[in-house]
Amino acid sequence: MSTSTRTGAGTATKVAGFAVVLAVVFGGAWAAGAQVGPIGTTAEADNATHSSGHSSGDSAGADTHRSEQPEQAKQQEDDMSNTATTGSATLPGLAVAGDGYRLVLTDTTVEPGIQPVAFSIEGPNGQPVTEFHVEHEKQLHLIVVRRDHAGFQHLHPTLDETTGTWTADAELTAGNWRVFADFTATGGPALVLGADLLVPGEVEAPATAEETRSDVVDGYTVTVDGALAPGEHSALTLRVSKDGAPVTDLQPYLGAYGHLVALREGDLAYLHVHPGGEPGDGETQPGPEIAFGAEVPSTGRYHLYLDFQHDDVVRTAHLILDAGRVVSSDTEASSDSGHGDTDHTH
Ligand SMILES: [Cu+2]
Structure with a gap:
């Protein structure tokens, strides 16, 4: 796996995959996108998957969900840079950094499959944080979700206390994923930081x-x-x-x-x-x-x-x-x- 911290696209093949995925996923977002499909289980001890068919008998009838797609897409574009720290980032999860803390993914591109997702939380001194408060029985809650909502996992990664690196196995399919770390560093505020993770490959068109x-x-x-x-x-x-x-x-x-x-x-x-x-x-x-x-x-x-x-x-x-x-x-x-x-x- 690449150790690059930014694009991770080390080969021509990967670059090509990157372009394809972005095109398809952005298209889905504009089309009011998205979900339906398998949702991974969240129990670490249980690697089985289940599919949750949305047997939505809850038809919304003639309603046509007028929404603020242009505005949402704009926010998404802003957000995709992974650098926003202000402005619309007042809501949890929109920014990769806040209050002096930063979520740093070890790799921002990960191949499909069950893969380790590694990251650290850098503190105000620029060093990885190694001490966290326990909230809901865990020091850190990790949410990985595909941007089109075709995948979701709530994981509890393991901290290497010597390096400050967190690792969790996630089940990833091709697409643009968002990674959220929900934590409170010792001496810091409760934070939810978000970063983008690319899983290259062909993405099926999401259902509406x-x-x-x-x-x-x-x-x-x-x-x-x-x-x-x-x-x-x-x-x-x-x-x-x-x-x-x-x-x-x-x-x-x-x-x-x-x-x-x-x-x-x-x-x-x-x-x-x-x-x-x-x-x-x-x-x-x-x-x-x-x-x-x-x-x-x-x-x-x-x-x-x-x-x-x-x-x-x-x-x-x-x-x-x-x-x-x-x-x-x-x-x-x-x-x-x-x-x-x-x-x-x-
Ligand atoms: Cu949790």
């Missing part, structure tokens, strides 16, 4: 995504109730069932019955989503419902990735919600406060 309120993964059905209202606290309730029966014995995973990562489509702004309770607090039940509170910064489409554990396996469901859009002619969803039981069927 619709709002998706139900996903099936490994026989588990996950649905979401609630609405995202820009700039407001929005309550979301996720429900897990299997074979038609509610799952009432979810297992705690990293201190919660579910972990939710929300990414804004287009620029992949990373949102913190807070669980509504925790195992052992005397109130929070182990399913079938998992409550979250989210606040999205704008209208637009948001991809929600729920990690949940049952029968000792962590699985990931992928749901898609549109924030603040008009649902139909007689209902103004944009005025919803989003507290749970609004009817959003079409």
Whole structure:
């Protein structure tokens, strides 16, 4: 593997692959892109994959999702430089550096397959950080997501404390990937830094995504109730069932019955989503419902990735919600406060 820290394109073949991928992936982004496809499992001990066919019975009807594609694409272009540290980078995950810390990928091009992704977090003194706070039972949470949402993994890399290098095996398919490190260095603020990772090869044209309120993964059905209202606290309730029966014995995973990562489509702004309770607090039940509170910064489409554990396996469901859009002619969803039981069927 190349040890170059910037382009990593050491051969003519790689250069050609780079050009092809960029062309295809950018095309997908403009086409309002994207998702559907296998989502990797997130359990380190479980290398099996599952595909999560979005059997979206949740047809969005005649709605045509007018969105801010030009603006989103512009943000994405800005962001693709991997150098933004200010401006729109006030949202977590948009910048590669912030508050003196920088995410440095060892290789910015990685071949497809199950591959080690290595990186370090450089501190204000320019040296790799080796001491981190534990959050949700881990010192650092690593999210790798394909920009067209055709792949997602939540990983927990291993730190070499002598060099400050983190490494995790990721399952990568050809495409443009975004890598997020979610961490708190000792003595520093909580940060989410993002960097781009290229996996060369031919990329299939992504299917057009619709709002998706139900996903099936490994026989588990996950649905979401609630609405995202820009700039407001929005309550979301996720429900897990299997074979038609509610799952009432979810297992705690990293201190919660579910972990939710929300990414804004287009620029992949990373949102913190807070669980509504925790195992052992005397109130929070182990399913079938998992409550979250989210606040999205704008209208637009948001991809929600729920990690949940049952029968000792962590699985990931992928749901898609549109924030603040008009649902139909007689209902103004944009005025919803989003507290749970609004009817959003079409
Ligand atoms: Cu994590």
